[in-house]
Amino acid sequence: MLGEVILxxxxxxxxxxxxxxxxxxxxxxxxxxNFAHGDVYIFGTLVCLTLLTKYNLHPVLAILIAAIVGxxxxxxxxxxxxxxxxxxQHRLISMITALGAAYVIQNITELNWGNQxxxxxxxxKSKFINFWGLQISVTHIITLFVAVLCIxxxxxxxxxxxxxxxxxxxxxxxxxxxxxxxPINRIVxxxxxxxxxxxxxxxxxxxxxxxxxxxxxxxxxxxxxxTAAVIGGIGSLGGALLGGMILGLSENLIGVYISSSYRDPxxxxxxxxMLLVKPTGILGSSDQAKV
Amino acid sequence: xxxxxxxxxxxxxxxxxxxxxxxxxxxEIVALLGxxxxxxxxxxxxxxxxxxxxxxxxxxxGRPLNGVRPDQVVIAGMSHVPEGRRVFPMATVMTNxxxxxxxxxxxxxxxxxxxxxxxxxxxxxQRRNQKAGTLSGGEQQMLAIARGLMSRPSLLxxxxxxxxxxxxxxxxxxxxxxxxxxxxxxxxxxxxNVHKTLQIxxxxxxxxxxxxxxxxxxxxxxxxxxxxxCYLGEAV
Numbered sequence: 297m298l299g300e301v302i303l304x305x306x307x308x309x310x311x312x313x314x315x316x317x318x319x320x321x322x323x324x325x326x327x328x329x330n331f332a333h334g335d336v337y338i339f340g341t342l343v344c345l346t347l348l349t350k351y352n353l354h355p356v357l358a359i360l361i362a363a364i365v366g367x368x369x370x371x372x373x374x375x376x377x378x379x380x381x382x383x384x385q386h387r388l389i390s391m392i393t394a395l396g397a398a399y400v401i402q403n404i405t406e407l408n409w410g411n412q413x414x415x416x417x418x419x420x421k422s423k424f425i426n427f428w429g430l431q432i433s434v435t436h437i438i439t440l441f442v443a444v445l446c447i448x449x450x451x452x453x454x455x456x457x458x459x460x461x462x463x464x465x466x467x468x469x470x471x472x473x474x475x476x477x478x479p480i481n482r483i484v485x486x487x488x489x490x491x492x493x494x495x496x497x498x499x500x501x502x503x504x505x506x507x508x509x510x511x512x513x514x515x516x517x518x519x520x521x522x523t524a525a526v527i528g529g530i531g532s533l534g535g536a537l538l539g540g541m542i543l544g545l546s547e548n549l550i551g552v553y554i555s556s557s558y559r560d561p562x563x564x565x566x567x568x569x570m571l572l573v574k575p576t577g578i579l580g581s582s583d584q585a586k587v
Numbered sequence: 588x589x590x591x592x593x594x595x596x597x598x599x600x601x602x603x604x605x606x607x608x609x610x611x612x613x614x615e616i617v618a619l620l621g622x623x624x625x626x627x628x629x630x631x632x633x634x635x636x637x638x639x640x641x642x643x644x645x646x647x648x649g650r651p652l653n654g655v656r657p658d659q660v661v662i663a664g665m666s667h668v669p670e671g672r673r674v675f676p677m678a679t680v681m682t683n684x685x686x687x688x689x690x691x692x693x694x695x696x697x698x699x700x701x702x703x704x705x706x707x708x709x710x711x712x713q714r715r716n717q718k719a720g721t722l723s724g725g726e727q728q729m730l731a732i733a734r735g736l737m738s739r740p741s742l743l744x745x746x747x748x749x750x751x752x753x754x755x756x757x758x759x760x761x762x763x764x765x766x767x768x769x770x771x772x773x774x775x776x777x778x779x780n781v782h783k784t785l786q787i788x789x790x791x792x793x794x795x796x797x798x799x800x801x802x803x804x805x806x807x808x809x810x811x812x813x814x815x816x817c818y819l820g821e822a823v
Contacts, residue, residue, distance in 0.1 A: 458685065461678065461686065462686060464682075465686050468677050469673055471637065471669070471673070474637065474658065475635060475661070475666075475735075476689050476734070477657070478658065
C-alpha cells in the first residue's frame with residue numbers, strides 16, 4: 297500500500313513540478329506573481345479536452361496543440377498586459393494586474409466550457425500491472441515518465457543552450473543582459489511561453505490521470521505553483537522541482553493515511569511555516585528577494 | 588564615428604542632461620569627465636539605448652540610433668561596459684563571456700576570442716568555471732571588459748572601469764585600455780580621475796550638471812587640469 301501511495305505521490309509531485317516551473321521562472325525574471333498562470337493552463341487543458349472529445353484528435357497531437365495554445369496565451373497576456381508595467385516601480389501594481397488578467401481568462405474560459413466538473417478521458421488505457429508486488433497503474437507510470445521527460449529537457453535546455461543561459465542571465469541582471477545585446481522582450485516572452493506550455497502539459501496529465509477537469513482547478517493550480525515555488529525557493533528551477541515534489545508527495549500521504557480534507561490545510565500550513573522559518577525557500581539563497 | 592547632438596534626457600521629472608553634444612572619431616580615446624551626478628552615466632545610457640532622450644540625436648557610423656533598442660546598438664558595433672561591472676554573479680566566467688557574444692553567430696570566432704581574452708587576462712582563464720560573483724573586484728572588472736569586447740565592438744563605452752580598484756590594478760586596466768585602442772577599438776572612457784584619464788585620452792569633455800563645461804585636446808586640458816578639478820569638486 298505504502299509503495300503505491302508513494303508512487304502516486306511522486307507522479308503528482310512531478311506534475312506539480314511541471315506546473316510550478318513556469319510560474320517560478322517568471323518570478324525569477326520579473327519578480328512578478330503571475331496569478332494568471334493557473335487559469336492559462338486550465339484554458340489549455342480545456343482546449344485539449346475539446347480536441348480529444350469533439351475532434352477525436354490523437355492524444356499526442358491534441359496535447360501538443362493545446363500546449364502551444366497555452367504557451368501562446370501566456371505570451372499574449374505578457375505582451376498585452378505585463379510588458380507595459382515592467383518599468384513600474386511598485387510590484388503591487390503588476391501583481392494586481394495579474395489578478396485582473398486571471399479573472400479575464402477565467403471568465404472567458406467559463407463562457408466556453410462552463411464551470412462544472414467535466415470528465416477528462418484517459419490518454420492511455422488504464423491498466424494495472426504487477427511490479428514487485430505493487431499494483432501499478434500504467435497511466436501513472438506514463439504520466440510520471442512524460443513529466444520527468446519534460447523537466448529533463450527543460451533542465452538541459454537551461455543549462456547547456458545559449459538561449460537557456462541567456463534566460464538565466466536576464467534573471468540575474470536584466471540591464472546588464474540588455475547591454476550584452478540579449479533581446480529582453482523576446483526572452484521574457486519565451487519564458488512565459490515555456491511556462492504556459494509546461495503548465496498545460498501538467499494540467500492535461502493531471503486531469504487525465506484523475507479523469508476530471510474543472511475551471512476551479514485553475515486557481516488552485518496557481519496556489520499550488522505559488523506554494524511549491526515558495527517552499528522550494530522561488531525563482532530557482534531546482535526549487536520549483538523540489539517544492540512540487542514535496543507538495544505532491546505529502547498531499548498524497550496525508551490524503552490516504554489521514555483524510556483528503558486535510559490536503560489543503562496541509563498545503564497552506566507548509567506555506568506559512570516556510571515563510572516564517574525560511575522565507576527564501578529550501579534552495580533559495582539569502583541574497584534573493586524574499587516573497 | 589559617433590556623433591551625438593544636443594541630447595536632453597530626464598528621469599521622470601528630473602532633468603539629467605541639458606543639451607550635450609559629443610563626437611568620437613575612429614581610433615580615438617575620448618574621455619568624459621565629471622563629478623558624481625554630472626550626468627555621465629545617463630549620457631552613456633542614452634547612447635547605448637537604455638534610456639530614451641527627450642530630444643537630440645545619436646548617429647553611429649552614419650546610422651541614426653534614435654530610439655533603437657540596446658540589442659540593436661550592440662549589433663551596430665557599440666558595446667557598453669556598465670558602471671559597477673555588473674557581471675552575472677551566478678554564472679561562470681565562461682558563460683559571462685559567451686553572453687557578451689550573444690549577438691554573434693560564428694561559433695569558431697567566439698571560441699577564438701575567448702581564448703584570446705584568456706591570454707590577455709590569464710586569471711580569467713584560470714577561473715573559467717568559477718562563478719563570476721566569487722571573483723575579486725579587479726577580476727570582475729577584467730571580466731566585464733572582456734565580456735564587453737566579445738561582441739567585437741568598434742566602439743567601447745567604459746563607465747568608470749577603475750572605480751574601487753587598487754592603484755596597481757588601475758594602472759593595469761589603463762594599460763589594457765591603451766592596448767585595446769592600439770588594436771583598433773575606439774573608446775569612450777567615463778572617469779572621475781582627471782590626471783590619469785587625460786594621460787591616455789586623445790580628447791576630453793567635462794560634464795557639469797548635465798552640460799559640457801569644457802572640451803578639447805588632452806594636452807591643452809592638462810594645462811588647465813586645476814580648473815577641471817574645480818568642476819569635479821576635487822580639492823586643488
